[in-house]
Amino acid sequence: xxxxxxxxLPGGRTSRVLRGGIGPTVVWLxxxxxxxxxxxxxxxxxxxxxxxxxxxxxxADLAExxxxxxxxxxxxxxxxxxxxxxxxxxxxxxxxxxxxxxAEYAAHYPRRxxxxxxxxxxxxxRDDHPVADFFGVPYMTFxxxxxxxxxxxxxxxDPADEPNDPIEKQVAVAQALTTVAKFIWPIPDRGLRRxxxxxxxxxxxxxxxxxxxxxxxxxDEFAAAIRHARKxxxxxxxxxxxxxxxxxxxTLLDAFLGDAGAxxxxxxxxxxx
Amino acid sequence: xxxxxxxxxxxxxxxxxFKQKHRSVWVDLPAADIYDPIKGHQVYNDYLDQLEFAERxxxxxxxxxxxxxxxYGLMPSPNLMAAALARRTSKxxxxxxxxxxxLYDPAIRVAEEMAxxxxxxxxxxxxxxxxxxGMDTAFCYGANPATLRDKYREGVELIVKAWxxxxxxxxxxxxxxxxxxxxxxxxxxxxxxxxxIPGGGSIETWEWCVKNDFLYAYLSYWGYESGRPVIDGFWExxxxxxxxxxxxxAGFLQFVGVAENDAEAxxxxxxxxxxxxxxxxxxxxxxxxxxxxASIATIRKGVNSQxxxxxxxxxxxxxxxxxxxxxxxxxxxxxQTIVDRLNDMADKLNVGHVLLLCHFGNMKNDTxxxxxxxxxxxxxxxxxxxxxxYEDRWWPKSPLTDVQKPxxxxxxxx
Numbered sequence: 001x002x003x004x005x006x007x008x009l010p011g012g013r014t015s016r017v018l019r020g021g022i023g024p025t026v027v028w029l030x031x032x033x034x035x036x037x038x039x040x041x042x043x044x045x046x047x048x049x050x051x052x053x054x055x056x057x058x059x060a061d062l063a064e065x066x067x068x069x070x071x072x073x074x075x076x077x078x079x080x081x082x083x084x085x086x087x088x089x090x091x092x093x094x095x096x097x098x099x100x101x102x103a104e105y106a107a108h109y110p111r112r113x114x115x116x117x118x119x120x121x122x123x124x125x126r127d128d129h130p131v132a133d134f135f136g137v138p139y140m141t142f143x144x145x146x147x148x149x150x151x152x153x154x155x156x157x158d159p160a161d162e163p164n165d166p167i168e169k170q171v172a173v174a175q176a177l178t179t180v181a182k183f184i185w186p187i188p189d190r191g192l193r194r195x196x197x198x199x200x201x202x203x204x205x206x207x208x209x210x211x212x213x214x215x216x217x218x219x220d221e222f223a224a225a226i227r228h229a230r231k232x233x234x235x236x237x238x239x240x241x242x243x244x245x246x247x248x249x250x251t252l253l254d255a256f257l258g259d260a261g262a263x264x265x266x267x268x269x270x271x272x273x
Numbered sequence: 274x275x276x277x278x279x280x281x282x283x284x285x286x287x288x289x290x291f292k293q294k295h296r297s298v299w300v301d302l303p304a305a306d307i308y309d310p311i312k313g314h315q316v317y318n319d320y321l322d323q324l325e326f327a328e329r330x331x332x333x334x335x336x337x338x339x340x341x342x343x344x345y346g347l348m349p350s351p352n353l354m355a356a357a358l359a360r361r362t363s364k365x366x367x368x369x370x371x372x373x374x375x376l377y378d379p380a381i382r383v384a385e386e387m388a389x390x391x392x393x394x395x396x397x398x399x400x401x402x403x404x405x406x407g408m409d410t411a412f413c414y415g416a417n418p419a420t421l422r423d424k425y426r427e428g429v430e431l432i433v434k435a436w437x438x439x440x441x442x443x444x445x446x447x448x449x450x451x452x453x454x455x456x457x458x459x460x461x462x463x464x465x466x467x468x469x470i471p472g473g474g475s476i477e478t479w480e481w482c483v484k485n486d487f488l489y490a491y492l493s494y495w496g497y498e499s500g501r502p503v504i505d506g507f508w509e510x511x512x513x514x515x516x517x518x519x520x521x522x523a524g525f526l527q528f529v530g531v532a533e534n535d536a537e538a539x540x541x542x543x544x545x546x547x548x549x550x551x552x553x554x555x556x557x558x559x560x561x562x563x564x565x566x567a568s569i570a571t572i573r574k575g576v577n578s579q580x581x582x583x584x585x586x587x588x589x590x591x592x593x594x595x596x597x598x599x600x601x602x603x604x605x606x607x608x609q610t611i612v613d614r615l616n617d618m619a620d621k622l623n624v625g626h627v628l629l630l631c632h633f634g635n636m637k638n639d640t641x642x643x644x645x646x647x648x649x650x651x652x653x654x655x656x657x658x659x660x661x662x663y664e665d666r667w668w669p670k671s672p673l674t675d676v677q678k679p680x681x682x683x684x685x686x687x
Contacts, residue, residue, distance in 0.1 A: 062569060065419070136300075136412060139559050171572055177564030183418035185411070185563075 002037060002046060002053075009080045011067075016060060017085070018053040022151040024055030026257070029078075031096030031120075032124075032180045034135075034172070035059070036161035041095070041242045044250060048053065048149030049091075049257075054081055056098070071183055071190045074101055075108035082112070089114040091257060092201075094241055096120050096213075097180045103222070106203075107195035113255060116203040118222060119249070120211055120239050125189040129215045132186070135181060136190075145212050148238040156243060196225035203229040204256045205250060206235030230256075274619065274659040275668070277334035277368055278327030278645065279526065279628045282320050282354075284344040285635035287552040292591075297557040299343040299408040307344055316347065321643050322356055323632055328365035330649035334399065336368040338471070340406070340431060341413040345553045352386045359394040360494030363676040367394050367571045367667050370471050370628075371401020372488065375421050376414045379449045380428030381456050384435045388460045395673035397459035401469040401490070402429050404478075408556065410515035411563035418565035418628055424448040426481065429468075433485075438463035467667045469524065474503045475571045479510035482522075488667040490628065496552065496601035497618040500525060506574075520625030521665040527618065528597075528630045530605035531647040538605035541640050546603055548634030550592035558588070606652035615656055625660045626667070 002020035009015055018035060020042075026049045028042055035042070035055045045051040057064040057077055059143065068077055078101070082090060090113050094102030099121030106113040125131060135144050144150040163169050203226045207216040219231040232252050237244040287298070287307065295302055324335045335358060337351040348354055355367045365389060372383045383402075391398040404425050410416040416424075427446045433452070434442070440453040460466050469488040472478040482489040489507050493500040504523065511518055530542035597603045604614045615627065631644045 062419075062565075069420075135563055137560055138296075138557060167573055167575060171569055174564055174567070174569060174572055178419050181564045182417060185417045185419070186415040 002051075003043065004037070007054075007081060007084050009077075009084055012023070013064070013080075015057070015081050015084075016055040017081075018042065018055070019051060021049055021051050023049045024091070024257075025050045025052060026093055027051075027082075027087070029092070029094035029102050030056065030100050031094075032176055033156065033175050036156070036158065038155075038158040038161055040155045040246065044246060045093075048250075048254075050086060052087075054078070056101070056179055058182070059158060059176050062175055062178055065179060065182055071101070071104045071162075071192075072108070073140055073246075074183065075105050079109055079112075088112070091115045091117075093117040093253075094119065094121065096215030096239065097122055097184065099123075100184070100192070103192060103196065103199070106199045106201055107192065108198075110198050110200040113199070113201040116199065116201040116226075117206065117253065117256065118203065119206045119242050120208060120214055121205070121222060122184050122188040122214060122216075123190070123192040123220055124221050124225075125187055126221065129217050131188055131215075131218075132213045133186075134213060135177065137183070146239040148208065148210050148236060148240075148244050153240070160174050171222065175202070193221075193225060197227065199226045202226070203258075204252065205229055205231040206252065207231070207233045208239060208241035209233050209235045210238045211241070213239040237271045274656050275333040275521075275626050275665070276648075276653050276656075277336050277366075277524075277626065277628045278330075278332040278369075279326065279336035279338075279340070279368075279630055280632060281345065281553075281630065282316075282347045283553045284308060284347055285316060285548075287344050287548070287635075291552045292555050292588075292595060295555070297560060298344075298345050298553055298555045299340075299406075300412045300557070300560050302342070302344055304395055313347070318409075318514070319638055320333075320632075321354065323638070323645070324354075324358055325361050326642060327631075327645055327649075328362045330585050330645050331653060332365060332629075332645075332649060334366040334368040335362065336370050336602055338370045338401070339373055339403070339409070339586075341409045345406065345556075350648075351651040352390060355390050355398075356393065359390060359397075360679050362397075363395075363678065366397045366399055368399040368469070368537065369401055369454075370399070370492075371406030373410060373414075373425075374402050374428035374432065375448075376405060376410060376415055377428070379451055380431050381435060381449075381451065381454060383428070384432040384456045387432075387459045387466065388436070388456065391460035391462055391466050392458050395676035396466075397669055397672045398460065398462070399469055399669065400466045401471055402432075402487075403471040404475075406561070407562045407563045407566045411566060412560055413425040417550040420448070421566065422475075422477070423567065424505075433465060433468070436460060440512070441486050455626040460667055461673070467669065469667065472503075472652055474506070474574075475568060476506065476510075476571060477568055480509045480514065482512050483516045484513045486522075486666075488522055488524060488626065490526070490626065492526045492628070494526070494528070494550075494602070496524060496603070497527060501621060504624065508623065518623070519663045519666070520619075520623050520660045521663055521667050523622070523624045524626035524628055525618070525622055525624040526630065527615075527632055528603040529611055529644070529648060529652075530603060530631075531608055531611055531644050531652060532605065533607060535606045535610070538607075539594055539598075541643070542603070542605050542636075545632075545634035545636035545640070546594060546597055547592060550602075553634060555588070564636060574636065590642045608647060608655075611652050612655045616659070619656070619659050625663065625665065
């Protein structure tokens with residue numbers, strides 16, 4: 001069972017965090033679809049670890065982005081959050097936009113990240129293999145772009161996670177995508193390639209072989225730019241790879257994280273409830 | 274009431290199967306496949322002739338606007354068109370509607386060019402500052418939609434301050450930082466040319482216009498009946514903020530086709546109208562609405578969803594003249610029909626500035642002149658008196674009475 005709490009940050013800001021499970025602590029940074037109470041990947045993490053899943057600033061209220069102009073500000077935001085939660089030697093996992101943020105964090109604060117897992121990360125660009133225009137795809141083909149099956153997984157559409165009001169549904173999507181746009185529009189390249197060599201954590205890069213948003217050749221790009229990285233390209237999966245091939249992804253995670261999670265000591269007493 | 278002749282400058286050679294063959298008229302339509310610059314030479318010159326003719330016919334303003342990467346409107350720089358018009362006209366006000374301020378770094382460039390136009394034209398400029406469409410700003414110019422409106426408002430604030438101050442100052446904005454703001458030239462009009470804000474249905478824009486005393490122009494392509502919720506929202510905002518309900522603080526755009534009767538109107542205007550709605554307006558909806566372009570408050574108000582709905586409908590449906598007439602999108606028919614409908618519009622919208630599309634789609638030159646002439650002779654005189662009891666504070670006040678004419682070409686050559 002996951003619980004939601006509000007964590008106080010310096011300057012009067014707050015961050016909403018979902019947490020649950022027991023065991024070594026891992027931090028999950030969600031992708032553009034946000035953080036649902038019934039998120040199947042977060043739930044699976046909670047079966048093995050003590051999972052901390054912050055909601056990205058902006059997703060619940062765009063005003064939270066007023067003072068977060070760049071990926072550098074985002075890294076500062078997460079550093080303040082991890083301080084407030086008393087986290088050290090962090091095991092940091094992220095998907096899509098969240099994976100880009102995780103990579104930025106690990107490059108900004110290399111000494112603070114023990115292990116890094118990047119699933120379908122944004123953040124790099126090659127002219128010969130352009131990342132799809134995430135925002136310019138025709139509405140009706142969006143699910144075809146991100147899901148291998150072309151349709152949203154039923155697990156991802158728990159009515160309990162969705163606002164009932166159609167306008168509020170539209171607002172939720174607008175806030176999520178506006179937040180992502182702020183950091184990847186119009187080309188998802190904010191100079192991460194220059195910073196990736198700073199990452200010292202052992203890193204696992206996971207891509208879906210059929211990712212139509214970020215071609216899986218980017219697994220090579222990330223793996224080559226990060227000192228201690230290995231990559232895995234998973235068949236029969238697209239941009240939503242952790243949701244599409246969960247068992248295979250978790251087999252990889254189990255092997256990669258091993259007992260490393262245990263090394264990431266989360267001093268829960270430091271957390272602000 | 275004042276009447277302005279608005280040119281969108283569409284490309285008139287989009288092929289018949291355009292809608293089937295192309296995703297969108299805007300953003301990613303390959304110029305190599307469609308645009309012929311030799312034909313473009315004639316198109317620009319014809320269109321400028323038409324705008325100049327509108328002055329002679331008796332229109333109050335002639336209007337140009339800014340769009341990028343499309344076959345819908347060929348004016349990436351309306352200022353270039355206004356500069357050409359400034360030399361060949363002397364009475365009509367130049368309504369540049371306008372420059373998408375957030376696309377210029379620094380925005381002071383807009384203050385400079387607008388001032389050049391005001392000086393060149395002898396104080397005849399109306400300076401329009403649109404946010405710009407999602408297509409133009411976010412997709413064509415790569416502007417970040419999450420910060421676009423904030424940057425836009427800051428840019429307008431900078432321009433207005435520069436025009437009012439007319440002495441060097443430092444500007445420490447979030448998006449623009451300038452140690453020396455001191456644009457030359459400065460406009461003839463003081464403190465500055467009237468500022469018009471062409472808007473969609475963004476509710477923050479209403480408030481912003483009222484607080485700054487800017488004119489709000491709703492450029493709807495769906496006729497005045499469907500434009501009512503937006504204009505009503507604007508007037509409610511004016512009341513709420515204690516502003517004067519003066520019709521001249523608002524503008525509205527309307528397609529018109531004047532003819533002898535309904536049958537002739539259909540014969541003359543059906544083809545260009547269907548061309549406009551089926552080809553020029555064939556826009557992929559996701560280009561309309563990049564995330565962040567519509568504010569959360571505007572989404573909650575549900576105003577913009579109408580435009581998206583309409584454009585989604587248009588993508589599949591073939592728009593016919595009958596629908597355009599029945600739905601009040603286009604006003605066409607005898608001069609009396611047009612007068613009656615525009616009177617009805619004035620009653621319902623309470624708008625003093627009417628922006629007219631007498632040219633649309635692939636309309637032929639002689640049809641444009643016919644439409645323009647009949648509107649000026651047979652419609653304008655019957656509506657001119659409307660709202661005469663109000664002072665128009667959103668219009669160039671005292672342009673030079675003796676606007677210098679270009680020297681004759683033969684003289685200049687000697």
